[in-house]
Amino acid sequence: MSQIEIELDLPLSSGFRLALSSQMPGQGFTGIFGPSGSGKTTLLRFIAGLQPCHSAILKVAGQYWQQGKQCLAVHKRPVGYVFQEASLFPHLSAQGNLDYAIKRAWPGKAPQVSDMIELLGIGHLLKQFPHQLSGGERQRIAIARALLINPSVLLMDEPLAALDEARKQDILPYLQALAGEIAIPVLYVTHSVSELSKLADEVVMLHKGRVKAQGTISEVGDALGFSDPQHPFSILPAQVSQTHPHWKLVSVQCHKARLWLADSALKPGTPVRLQVQARDVSLSLSAHQDSSILNIVPAVVDNMLNQEDGMLVRLHSDAGPLWAKISLRSAEHLQLHQGQRLHAQIKSMALTR
Numbered sequence: 476m477s478q479i480e481i482e483l484d485l486p487l488s489s490g491f492r493l494a495l496s497s498q499m500p501g502q503g504f505t506g507i508f509g510p511s512g513s514g515k516t517t518l519l520r521f522i523a524g525l526q527p528c529h530s531a532i533l534k535v536a537g538q539y540w541q542q543g544k545q546c547l548a549v550h551k552r553p554v555g556y557v558f559q560e561a562s563l564f565p566h567l568s569a570q571g572n573l574d575y576a577i578k579r580a581w582p583g584k585a586p587q588v589s590d591m592i593e594l595l596g597i598g599h600l601l602k603q604f605p606h607q608l609s610g611g612e613r614q615r616i617a618i619a620r621a622l623l624i625n626p627s628v629l630l631m632d633e634p635l636a637a638l639d640e641a642r643k644q645d646i647l648p649y650l651q652a653l654a655g656e657i658a659i660p661v662l663y664v665t666h667s668v669s670e671l672s673k674l675a676d677e678v679v680m681l682h683k684g685r686v687k688a689q690g691t692i693s694e695v696g697d698a699l700g701f702s703d704p705q706h707p708f709s710i711l712p713a714q715v716s717q718t719h720p721h722w723k724l725v726s727v728q729c730h731k732a733r734l735w736l737a738d739s740a741l742k743p744g745t746p747v748r749l750q751v752q753a754r755d756v757s758l759s760l761s762a763h764q765d766s767s768i769l770n771i772v773p774a775v776v777d778n779m780l781n782q783e784d785g786m787l788v789r790l791h792s793d794a795g796p797l798w799a800k801i802s803l804r805s806a807e808h809l810q811l812h813q814g815q816r817l818h819a820q821i822k823s824m825a826l827t828r
């Protein structure tokens with residue numbers, strides 16, 4: 476499995492400059508995350524050959540697509556591209572759109588059409604024309620089409636951004652299945668931390684055209700959770716240990732802590748990445764047994780940040796690093812200080828995945 480290697484310094488006429496040196500995994504989803512204008516689309520366009528760069532290194536699947544000034548032409552790059560809006564041919568049925576890709580597939584071991592149809596759940600849609608499909612269905616056909624071209628890399632630029640929340644939730648399980656199966660690298664641009672934590676093995680965080688952080692979700696979790704300092708959150712990798720259908724809860728092992736999560740669909744052994752907003756974590760000096768809060772985790776105060784609207788507290792907890800946001804009054808009342816031992820409280824309903 477060879478990595479994607481990129482070294483580029485790309486100044487654009489607008490004054491923006493994308494300058495980075497990065498190696499990305501040769502398989503699975505790599506999330507490209509960053510604020511608007513940080514260079515995510517420009518990076519994908521460079522890889523596809525649509526954004527020329529005078530001198531750069533780009534190596535994909537063991538082959539140089541650019542080495543200095545030598546550059547592989549756009550039409551010679553085995554790339555699959557999925558955009559925000561599914562760009563299907565309107566005059567062709569879903570099957571016709573897939574056939575178009577199958578006829579033009581790059582040489583090598585192309586994915587089985589039947590596997591793609593099953594993985595993306597599109598068997599019943601094949602006779603329909605694009606205008607007869609929902610946005611999410613169109614996007615699933617577009618993803619299958621992009622993969623049937625047998626690309627060496629799949630580029631996905633905010634593929635769910637144009638869908639409403641319900642359609643996003645419909646399509647995510649298909650993408651999760653794909654992430655578990657796919658043998659090529661997928662570079663997945665998104666603004667959504669929830670999509671990242673569900674899909675990405677690796678995350679590249681861009682900021683003003685530079686790599687701000689890169690690593691697994693656990694490694695960049697801190698930077699990710701603090702990407703908007705006004706609304707920080709924590710990401711807690713965990714594994715489902717037991718289901719409790721009568722309570723519609725599952726218990727998960729999260730670092731040294733056992734947490735309760737409001738979800739009845741998960742099976743024991745399933746890895747999950749939990750998200751909790753700092754404002755949903757409260758602090759207590761003792762572990763109350765007479766409260767409705769199910770998750771009470773021993774923690775130590777690591778750091779405190781005085782913000783305009785409250786105190787942001789960084790904790791080392793039994794569940795992992797955790798942010799809590801409390802009022803200045805509560806901080807004063809608890810006489811909060813670095814090194815203080817206390818308990819973090821998280822409602823099961825506030826834990827999402």
Ligand SMILES: Nc1ncnc2c1ncn2[C@@H]1O[C@H](COP(=O)(O)OP(=O)(O)OP(=O)(O)O)[C@@H](O)[C@H]1O
Pocket residue numbers: 487488489490491509510511512513514515516517518
């Ligand atoms: N062809 C171009 N010529 C000049 N400047 C460009 C060009 N394309 C993009 N830019 C500029 O480069 C910067 C990065 O744009 P890019 O589209 O890569 O950002 P992004 O991170 O994908 O943003 P968003 O999340 O809003 O889609 C922006 O400031 C944009 O104005």
